[in-house]
Amino acid sequence: MRTIHVSELTKNIKEMCIEANHYLTPDMDSALKCACDREKSPLGKQVLSSLQDNLKIAGEDMIPICQDTGMAVIFLEIGQEVHFEGGLLEDAINEGVRQGYVDGFLRKSVVKDPLLRENTKDNTPAIIHYEMTSGDKVKITVAPKGFGSENMSRVFMLKPADGEEGVKNAILTAVKDAGPNACPPMVVGVGIGGTFEKCAIMAKKALTRSVDQRSEIPYVAQMEEELLVRINKSGIGPGGLGGTNTALAVNINTYPTHIAGLPVAVNICCHVNRHCVREI
Amino acid sequence: MDQYIKAPLSKKDIEKLHCGDYVYITGTIYTARDAAHKRMHETLAQGEKLPLDVENNIIYYMGPSPAREGRPIGSAGPTTSSRMDKYAPALLDLGLSGMIGKGKRSEAVKEAVVRNGAVYFAAVGGAGALLSKAIISSEVIAYDDLGTEAIRKLEVKDFPVIVVMDKDGNNLYETAVQEYCEED
Numbered sequence: 001m002r003t004i005h006v007s008e009l010t011k012n013i014k015e016m017c018i019e020a021n022h023y024l025t026p027d028m029d030s031a032l033k034c035a036c037d038r039e040k041s042p043l044g045k046q047v048l049s050s051l052q053d054n055l056k057i058a059g060e061d062m063i064p065i066c067q068d069t070g071m072a073v074i075f076l077e078i079g080q081e082v083h084f085e086g087g088l089l090e091d092a093i094n095e096g097v098r099q100g101y102v103d104g105f106l107r108k109s110v111v112k113d114p115l116l117r118e119n120t121k122d123n124t125p126a127i128i129h130y131e132m133t134s135g136d137k138v139k140i141t142v143a144p145k146g147f148g149s150e151n152m153s154r155v156f157m158l159k160p161a162d163g164e165e166g167v168k169n170a171i172l173t174a175v176k177d178a179g180p181n182a183c184p185p186m187v188v189g190v191g192i193g194g195t196f197e198k199c200a201i202m203a204k205k206a207l208t209r210s211v212d213q214r215s216e217i218p219y220v221a222q223m224e225e226e227l228l229v230r231i232n233k234s235g236i237g238p239g240g241l242g243g244t245n246t247a248l249a250v251n252i253n254t255y256p257t258h259i260a261g262l263p264v265a266v267n268i269c270c271h272v273n274r275h276c277v278r279e280i
Numbered sequence: 281m282d283q284y285i286k287a288p289l290s291k292k293d294i295e296k297l298h299c300g301d302y303v304y305i306t307g308t309i310y311t312a313r314d315a316a317h318k319r320m321h322e323t324l325a326q327g328e329k330l331p332l333d334v335e336n337n338i339i340y341y342m343g344p345s346p347a348r349e350g351r352p353i354g355s356a357g358p359t360t361s362s363r364m365d366k367y368a369p370a371l372l373d374l375g376l377s378g379m380i381g382k383g384k385r386s387e388a389v390k391e392a393v394v395r396n397g398a399v400y401f402a403a404v405g406g407a408g409a410l411l412s413k414a415i416i417s418s419e420v421i422a423y424d425d426l427g428t429e430a431i432r433k434l435e436v437k438d439f440p441v442i443v444v445m446d447k448d449g450n451n452l453y454e455t456a457v458q459e460y461c462e463e464d
Contacts, residue, residue: 181383235461242456
């Protein structure tokens with residue numbers, strides 16, 4: 001048994017909220033550079049080149065990459081040998097988000113009630129997904145999610161008979177409907193299988209996978225590659241202003257499901273696909 | 281083509297703007313997003329006066345991140361325009377000359393743009409750090425309680441935008457996408 005004081009989580013999450021909002025991961029950085037080099041549309045190239053300038057300014061001047069610094073989505077993979085002390089885990093996580101967003105000059109975009117809509121003024125609460133794993137470590141993933149692209153995400157409850165073609169069509173439909181609203185070039189996170197809620201969480205988690213890493217399941221990896229090619233033939237392009245780079249990657253996660261169902265979730269992320277990972 | 285325009289934006293200047301033009305705006309523009317639009321809509325419904333005179337002005341759909349010390353504003357890129365579609369036609373009918381945002385607009389907005397000879401610009405979404413460099417000053421002029429959603433008066437210099445919908449209703453999102461579409 002290993003004891004971790006919850007203040008460790010607060011401290012790390014605070015730093016991670018700030019880091020994720022100012023620097024992209026190396027895989028995202030290089031995917032955006034490659035997109036800029038190969039874009040065929042002059043206007044699309046200009047947009048992608050602006051994004052390069054934007055990332056440089058964000059990192060050098062500590063200005064968030066995007067003003068929508070997101071709702072803080074946090075995945076916590078907790079080794080079952082870990083024991084927490086010093087208070088409630090959830091409170092410690094939210095305290096980290098609060099400190100990160102207030103001290104880090106990040107935008108407070110969370111409202112307390114979905115219909116009454118009063119701002120909580122510190123971007124809490126976070127959306128927290130807990131997973132128990134083996135070992136005595138805690139893996140923290142902080143993924144601030146902007147809502148321009150979140151609003152264009154979808155869940156499809158397909159029929160088993162719809163099969164692989166049905167899944168592909170659902171994903172292409174979601175991407176095309178998103179178009180310019182989701183700030184392309186986007187990253188497409190997909191969850192296939194499970195239940196209604198499980199596929200949505202898988203789609204979100206898929207966005208935190210490196211964009212240059214394909215699924216370990218051969219037929220899924222093939223689907224990811226085929227869908228990326230087809231999405232980039234849509235013509236939507238950077239900023240939705242026409243071009244050959246509409247998505248940087250399609251990341252698909254799968255899970256067993258029921259004999260009667262084929263749930264598919266498509267969680268779209270803009271080119272500011274933020275995530276920061278630490279293990280403590 | 282590249283064009284340089286002044287804000288407030290006269291209807292005469294709008295005539296020379298065409299779909300696909302890269303435009304640099306210098307002058308005064310105003311920010312308003314979801315909550316401010318809802319409040320302006322309620323104000324108009326009650327027959328009261330808006331907190332800004334929209335005539336010949338440009339509204340930027342944007343809610344900034346907080347400014348660090350010594351800077352006029354934080355990150356300041358566009359938000360998705362379609363959420364303002366419900367409110368935009370009434371403002372266009374009052375003389376609003378331009379809107380800056382990102383993403384598709386409704387048919388009702390397009391009709392109001394054409395009816396009033398207005399223009400819809402897109403700024404590059406997700407480029408808030410870069411766009412903040414074109415903002416010289418920022419001042420909250422109404423709805424301070426809305427935080428990032430308050431109405432701000434911005435002084436901008438060569439603020440870069442792209443004409444997505446011109447006064448004739450031409451729509452770059454439709455034409456440019458068709459040009460690069462390689463689907464069978």
